[in-house]
Amino acid sequence: MKDKNLLDHIRCPECKGSLLLRENDFYCRSCRRSYSVIEKNIIGMLPDVLPEDIKLSLEKWKKLYRESLRSKTYEEEKKEHDRKELRDTLDQIFRYYHFQQGDVYLEIGCGPMFLGQELAKRGLNVIGIDFSLSALRIAKKMFEEEGIKNYLLILGDMNEIPLKANSIDLIYGGGVIEHFRNTKRSINEMYRVLIREGICFNTVPQLNLGALTYRQIWGNIPEFPVLRQIAEFVHIKLLRGRHMKFGYELSFTKRRIRNLFKEAGFNKTEVESFRCYLPFVHLRLPILKKLAREIARYELFNPMILVAAQK
Numbered sequence: 001m002k003d004k005n006l007l008d009h010i011r012c013p014e015c016k017g018s019l020l021l022r023e024n025d026f027y028c029r030s031c032r033r034s035y036s037v038i039e040k041n042i043i044g045m046l047p048d049v050l051p052e053d054i055k056l057s058l059e060k061w062k063k064l065y066r067e068s069l070r071s072k073t074y075e076e077e078k079k080e081h082d083r084k085e086l087r088d089t090l091d092q093i094f095r096y097y098h099f100q101q102g103d104v105y106l107e108i109g110c111g112p113m114f115l116g117q118e119l120a121k122r123g124l125n126v127i128g129i130d131f132s133l134s135a136l137r138i139a140k141k142m143f144e145e146e147g148i149k150n151y152l153l154i155l156g157d158m159n160e161i162p163l164k165a166n167s168i169d170l171i172y173g174g175g176v177i178e179h180f181r182n183t184k185r186s187i188n189e190m191y192r193v194l195i196r197e198g199i200c201f202n203t204v205p206q207l208n209l210g211a212l213t214y215r216q217i218w219g220n221i222p223e224f225p226v227l228r229q230i231a232e233f234v235h236i237k238l239l240r241g242r243h244m245k246f247g248y249e250l251s252f253t254k255r256r257i258r259n260l261f262k263e264a265g266f267n268k269t270e271v272e273s274f275r276c277y278l279p280f281v282h283l284r285l286p287i288l289k290k291l292a293r294e295i296a297r298y299e300l301f302n303p304m305i306l307v308a309a310q311k
Contacts, residue, residue: 006125006152009104013045013162035162038155041143042136045156050131054157057179057247058131084277086114089174092275096308097199099124103169106193108158108186109176113139113151120148124170129154129161161189168193171200175304178204178250183223187264194311202307203274205251210301215251219244223252257307266309274304 010019010026017030026035026043036044050058099105101123107116110128112135120126120143128151130136136153143151156162158173159180171194177186190200205211207222219235222228228250235244252260254271261269278296280289295301 006104006127006150009127009163009167010043010154011162011164013047013156013160016164038133039140041140041151042133042153042155044133045154045162046131047157047160050157051181053179053181053248054131056241056244057249060241060245060247061132062134084279086118088276089115089172090118092306093172093201093308096201096270097170099170104167105170105172106161106163106168108161108171108173108190109179110139110153111135112142113153114142115172115174116151117142117146117148119170120150121146124150126151127154127163127168128152129156129158131155131157159185159189161193163193165192166195169195169198171198173200173202175203175205175246177202178252179246179248181248181250183250184260184264187260191264191266191311196311199308199310202309203276203304204257204307205249206273206302206305207251207253207256208300208302210296210303211251215303217243218246219249221248221250223250223256252305254305257305261307261309266311268310270308272306273299273302274306276304278303 007021011017012019012028012031012033014033015028015031017028019026019028019035024037026037028034038044099119099122103124105116105119105124105126107113107126107128110116110130111132113126113128116126116128116139128136128139133155136155139153154162158176159182171190177183180186194200205215205220207224211220211222219241221231221235235241258269258271278293280292283289283292296303
């Protein structure tokens with residue numbers, strides 16, 4: 001790990017104390033915990049005990065990554081993502097954020113970190129955090145194949161971001177914060193690590209007719225009084241999470257998610273429908289995929305919300 005600037009951002013996830021880099025680990029001067037260097041550019045900072053919602057999501061995402069690796073190569077997956085969803089995401093982010101070379105970018109729930117790779121090529125220093133080591137190793141392989149060196153990957157919990165306060169210029173979480181029962185906690189953590197006037201972007205499932213109908217197939221939980229309790233009882237207690245494809249996952253109204261960011265202290269919060277390529281891989285016929293994409297353009301069925309919040 002050669003980028004001293006990125007290592008300077010690391011803090012103990014438990015007490016937020018400063019860390020001393022030793023030969024093969026980081027040592028916290030305050031609480032005396034140590035964190036291993038798993039391999040070059042990957043630091044292990046995941047808690048020993050995880051909450052039930054995170055354990056459920058981790059189990060589901062491990063399965064998804066295994067299936068992805070069996071079905072296509074890294075290069076094919078990257079090309080598909082670059083061509084479609086990545087382009088849409090960048091277009092919407094750049095409407096709000098004008099980066100400068102040397103800015104520090106954090107991607108929570110980063111997975112293979114496609115967006116981070118693109119921003120690293122544009123001169124940003126990038127940090128990715130995820131609770132899946134398999135995902136981080138995929139990201140590392142892609143960074144190395146692209147010759148990118150200005151990056152750091154952390155195996156950790158997005159609810160206890162192991163970075164110092166007021167140190168990050170830009171944060172992105174693509175479909176991440178909805179996987180925690182206490183969404184407000186993860187939003188508070190993003191606020192803490194952002195610099196003044198820093199911006200975070202998050203996409204979350206939208207609570208609408210689509211969430212209450214077809215998205216129940218993969219166990220979505222509406223973030224709405226009574227509906228949430230009923231959905232949790234059915235999907236978790238009765239069905240034991242069998243149909244929760246992405247693990248624990250909430251959907252929000254635009255008003256609700258905006259209020260959560262305002263309560264965390266963000267000065268300016270913009271909420272809009274997230275425009276992105278929808279593959280609809282479960283539909284076989286091209287005409288059905290085209291029809292589904294047309295329907296998803298309407299507010300009642302649009303699947304995702306984009307939140308752009310400035311500290």
